[in-house]
Amino acid sequence: MESTPKSNPSETSITAIVTTYDRPKLARRAIRSVLAQVHTPTEILVVEDGTDSGVEAWLERGKHSTVQYIRHDRNKGLAAARNTGLERASGDYIAYLDDDDQWHRDRLKKQVALLQQLPRDQRDQVGVVYSLHETKYPDGTIVSSEGNCNEGQLRDAIVKQEKLTTPPSSFLFRMTALKNIGGFDEQLSSSIDHDIWMALADAGYHAYYVDEPLVINSKEGHDSMVTDSAPRIKGVLQFAEKWRPVFQKWVGDRRGVEFIDRYVARVLAQLSGEKAGKGEWREAIDVCLRSFKYSVPVGQNVRLQVDRICRGVARRLLSRSIRRRIKAALNLE
Known part of the structure; x- marks a missing residue:
């Protein structure tokens, strides 16, 4: 050391x-x-x-x-x-x-x-x-x-x-x-x-x-300290309820609600993308569906979810492909 x-x-x-x-x-x-x-x-x-x-x-x-x-x-x-x-x-x-x-x-x-x-x-x-x-x-x-x-x-x-x-x-x-x-x-x-x-x-x-x-x-081969979706979703919703009144105070009632709902949608999209990237499709779909409960325009939410899920899957496929190539080069397959 x-x-x-x-x-x-x-x-x-x-x-x-x-x-x-x-x-x-x-x-x-x-x-x-x-x-x-x-x-x-x-x-x-x-x-x-x-x-x-x-x-x-x-x-x-x-x-x-x-x-x-x-x-x-x-x-x-x-x-x-x-x-x-x-x-x-x-x-x-x-x-x-x-x-x-x-x-x-x-x-x-x-x-x-x-x-x-x-x-x-x-x-x-x-x-x-x-x-x-x-x-x-x-x-x-x-x-x-x-x-x-x-x-x-x-x-x-x-x-x-x-x-x-x-x-x-x-x-x-x-x-x-x-x-x-x-x-x-x-x-x-x-x-x-x-x-x-x-x-x-x-x-x-x-x-x-x-x-x-x-x-x-x-992200090299280890899990996050919080891998289960449930506590992560719970924390996001706790945050939303705690700070919604503050956002409303800052920008007005309607805009404050929209602000916090967009926040929740973004965080849930990131989580569903992470789950898709790990091949945990049941959790990814569950998180994705939950995001549509908030007052974010449907089209905007769909684009957000698709973007994050595609990114997660792309990283997973790319990682597998590169690992196979390295093994092949080293005659380990």
């Missing part, structure tokens, strides 16, 4: 928090990417959510005295794991990393540089700095997320773009902002990143982003 990080001379103190649940191989990779940062975090916390996967022993063998290990006595969910890290953190900023993601070496360096370039009055309004990300698929394909992100005052950006930009594992939150809004909502079974975005927006915070991918989300 890497050597213990040296202290960081920067005035910007950062607590890096890695959350993990029963995926030791992925967790080790994620932690390595934190230890390799050019801008060394002031402290590193690893929160294991109710499992004993061997991560603690691995850390002890590496003799990383700067890495603090915390384990829940039972599985409490991602929101609770993040809140546990927040409670223990001492940095001015909090950088979260899910165990199936990893950071580029200059992730923190570039985000801190952006912060330091802001005038003092703008920096005082910041709730979060983030970046684009890239997704790596089993066939080796890497797809980078696009720009056009929420920037400036979050409320205005969300209303204007009608979307919530929450790239996984790229958040650099201001500690005081997270505590002012009460941290992550542990009652939600999913959609917690969108929820924290809305909480920051409703509290008047601003967001800025580095316009390049600084985080890698890997």
Whole structure:
């Protein structure tokens, strides 16, 4: 393993928090990417959510005295794991990393540089700095997320773009902002990143982003921590009910309802596409049908569902084709 990080001379103190649940191989990779940062975090916390996967022993063998290990006595969910890290953190900023993601070496360096370039009055309004990300698929394909992100005052950006930009594992939150809004909502079974975005927006915070991918989300042969559709759908609907009144306050009753219904339709389309991509057609169809219960124009919803399902199937077929070619080239078939 890497050597213990040296202290960081920067005035910007950062607590890096890695959350993990029963995926030791992925967790080790994620932690390595934190230890390799050019801008060394002031402290590193690893929160294991109710499992004993061997991560603690691995850390002890590496003799990383700067890495603090915390384990829940039972599985409490991602929101609770993040809140546990927040409670223990001492940095001015909090950088979260899910165990199936990893950071580029200059992730923190570039985000801190952006912060330091802001005038003092703008920096005082910041709730979060983030970046684009890239997704790596089993066939080796890497797809980078696009720009056009929420920037400036979050409320205005969300209303204007009608979307919530929450790239996984790229958040650099201001500690005081997270505590002012009460941290992550542990009652939600999913959609917690969108929820924290809305909480920051409703509290008047601003967001800025580095316009390049600084985080890698890997889809290489592992399942998401939430693979069952039911809790994901439940979380989306909880989010919708929680924030519908706020959207209505922001943009009016009718537009607020349409806004939240389009949100639900987009998220369900993404979920049905993921299920189709895994060949889980029964769940994909069930999720697809549920999306038509909302006040999104039928034609628009059909196009959305078809687009996401076709993308999922295309990735699955492409991945299989490339694997067969590699095996053939190596005479493994």
